[in-house]
Amino acid sequence: MAEIGQNIQKAKSLLEQGELVAIPTETVYGLAGNALDAQAVSKIFETKNRPSFDPLIIHVGKIEQVSKYVKSLPEELKKLAEKYWPGPLTLLLPKKNIVPDLVTSGLDQVAIRIPNHPLTQGLLGQLDFPLAAPSANPFGYISPTKAKHVNDQLGDKLAYILDGGECQVGLESTIIGMEEGEIVIYRLGGMDVAEVESVVGPVKVLSHSSSNPKTPGMLKSHYAPRKPFVLGNLDTLVEEYEQKGEDYGVLSFEKSFPGLSADRQVVLSQKGDFKEAAQKLFGALRDLDEAKVSVILAELLPEESLGRAINDRLRRAAAQ
Ligand code: TXA
Ligand code: MG
Known part of the structure; x- marks a missing residue:
């Protein structure tokens, strides 16, 4: 080390x-x-x-x-x-x-x-x-x-x-x-x-899905956790994975899921602050990647302010 x-x-x-x-x-x-x-x-x-x-x-x-x-x-x-x-x-x-x-x-x-x-x-x-x-x-x-x-x-x-x-x-x-x-x-x-x-x-x-990126590092799959990472509506996803009986983790913007233990969820900012969410994002992805879950469920933030950059990272994390 x-x-x-x-x-x-x-x-x-x-x-x-x-x-x-x-x-x-x-x-x-x-x-x-x-x-x-x-x-x-x-x-x-x-x-x-x-x-x-x-x-x-x-x-x-x-x-x-x-x-x-x-x-x-x-x-x-x-x-x-x-x-x-x-x-x-x-x-x-x-x-x-x-x-x-x-x-x-x-x-x-x-x-x-x-x-x-x-x-x-x-x-x-x-x-x-x-x-x-x-x-x-x-x-x-x-x-x-x-x-x-x-x-x-x-x-x-x-x-x-x-x-x-x-x-x-x-x-x-x-x-x-x-x-x-x-x-x-x-x-x-x-x-x-x-x-x-x-x-x-x-x-x-320049948009995220650009197929011929001018900035070489703007590759689609990047910032990726090792575990499967699924983006969508969290209420729907949680219900779906609950039914499947999978050990899922949740990364949300503001909302917490009371039924889920603390080590399986991260709320980026309870007060909906984009700066706080940005500051916590990568650490949260790592924590969930290391948690005892087999899949990480996440949601996009509003497409405004730093939410745009955060969503860019989330979409790349989800890209295969
Ligand atoms: O915040 C940051 O920018 C951090 C800290 C350490 O400064 N650095 C960082 O570097 O994020 P890196 O290498 O992970 O990402 C740099 C990005 C890559 O997407 C790379 O393709 C792009 O910058 N880039 C670097 N030089 C370039 C160039 N000459 N033309 C086009 N894109 C370039
Ligand atoms: Mg980098």
Whole structure:
């Protein structure tokens, strides 16, 4: 198992030696390595068992550093960056040669963001390279929102996990780029569409069912628990599985099921708060995946605010 702690110096020295370290961010934990070191980057792909056609986000500490790695920052995207960085926002921008092709899987654009977490900010402030970091989960599984989640699955492949507590946002960053002058959201995430539109006006949101995803990682089946995961009307589903006599677990938005023991159900937010629901989502999926149930039943949230990004993850979890 990996060592878990809050030692920035230790994380720094491992990263400088080309090793990987799990880092906390406000969205999810990342599996970080020196983004300018192709060997460290290839270790990331190996450790996650991630196909090399699925590019990585690079993380920097300050907006002034972005120009070292990208050729330009269009005015509209700059406005977003200035308002929401550090935060759950990733921009797709034309990359400079200094960024290894491995990071972008050969694409001309690099995904870049400034994470909002004091420990990782402290770490980035002491490094003279950016950190490439995908979510610190095996490819296709649920993203980690606690150090323990990382340790459970990647602990034996990692020297150190920088423990920054529970992720406050709980959903991955919103990925935004431009196509023919139009702003496009490639992945719904912790930054709400309304927040984006309040700065730049209406944007295009690429749909989840896109069969030829522009963002390679937008594969349909993703964020998936190992157990069968069924989406629908919970009252109907519960009745159906009750009749079948199956040990089911329930993931609901606001409502609890009094007939069901506490270890078999998670309510994301009793008061119907989208932020709270987002923060709890991935942990809840993991808990139910580990509970003594054979199937997980879940419902979609209202298609508004962060409910859109949460529903995107739920639909992907249900996709076979
Ligand atoms: O919140 C987050 O974004 C977290 C934390 C650790 O920063 N990171 C994260 O990384 O979610 P990952 O690798 O799990 O997801 C990154 C997504 C993938 O879907 C990938 O395909 C897409 O970003 N992506 C990365 N670079 C890209 C590029 N150059 N062009 C298009 N899509 C890109
Ligand atoms: Mg991921």
